[in-house]
Amino acid sequence: MHNALVGKNKRNISIFVYFQICPECDEPIVGIKEATMGEVYMNPNNIEGLVLLRKGQRR
Numbered sequence: 001m002h003n004a005l006v007g008k009n010k011r012n013i014s015i016f017v018y019f020q021i022c023p024e025c026d027e028p029i030v031g032i033k034e035a036t037m038g039e040v041y042m043n044p045n046n047i048e049g050l051v052l053l054r055k056g057q058r059r
Helices: none
Strands: 002-008 014-021 028-034 051-053
Touching: none
Parallel strands: none
Antiparallel strands: 002 014, 014 028, 028 051
16 A cells, blocks of 8 residues: 555544555555544554545445
């Protein structure tokens, strides 16, 4: 996985987007993760708590 800082939410917590191409089906995998308080770097290999976004998903 790769990740990038998107910004901060209204509680001033950093939000990261995680992404990669699936090695099996060549489709994108995208997820979003909230950092713990004060964390400014997120290890892209640590996907614990990652919320995956799916095609056609609505909230």
